[in-house]
Amino acid sequence: xxxxxxxxxxxxxxxxxxxxxxxxxxxxxxxxxxxxxxxxxxxxxxxxxxxxxxxxxxxxxxxxxxxxxxxxxxxxxxxxxxxxxxxxxxxxxxxxxxxxxxxxxxxxxxxxxxxxxxxxxxxxxxxxxxxxxxxxxxxxxxxxxxxxxxxxxxxxxxxxxxxxxx
Numbered sequence: 430x431x432x433x434x435x436x437x438x439x440x441x442x443x444x445x446x447x448x449x450x451x452x453x454x455x456x457x458x459x460x461x462x463x464x465x466x467x468x469x470x471x472x473x474x475x476x477x478x479x480x481x482x483x484x485x486x487x488x489x490x491x492x493x494x495x496x497x498x499x500x501x502x503x504x505x506x507x508x509x510x511x512x513x514x515x516x517x518x519x520x521x522x523x524x525x526x527x528x529x530x531x532x533x534x535x536x537x538x539x540x541x542x543x544x545x546x547x548x549x550x551x552x553x554x555x556x557x558x559x560x561x562x563x564x565x566x567x568x569x570x571x572x573x574x575x576x577x578x579x580x581x582x583x584x585x586x587x588x589x590x591x592x593x594x595x
Contacts, residue, residue: 433496436493444481447501450501450523455468491543503522505535506519510550513548515550540593548590553587570589574587
């Protein structure tokens with residue numbers, strides 16, 4: 430029997446699984462770049478239950494999870510940055526589940542839910558080769574280099590942008 434993969438809105442009861450997913454994916458992607466103290470700080474401030482609940486409750490944004498047979502293996506969070514620019518703040522898939530199309534499904538659903546978006550933008554760590562390759566396969570190009578992720582986290586990132594198909 431084929432595994433059942435589904436993209437749906439995230440809910441409060443998903444917070445623990447999403448927090449764990451974020452902690453695991455950040456450790457895998459940035460464990461060689463950020464110190465353990467920096468990773469712990471990010472987990473404490475950005476991946477905690479209160480912060481994730483605020484994101485779920487934000488009606489101006491889209492908080493999605495991708496499940497396989499009920500287990501959360503991917504997560505995305507996005508909102509409109511301006512009238513026609515979508516800001517993809519998060520798109521993460523557990524390391525063991527990467528390469529199975531879940532990132533594609535999450536990105537497609539984010540775009541579908543933001544039909545006014547003509548452009549998508551995001552930041553990605555300069556050392557995160559797998560994510561950069563994924564975004565490039567999806568039409569993103571590097572448009573700038575930034576020294577602090579989100580203007581706060583002391584790690585260099587690329588600002589990437591894609592023109593979305595209509």
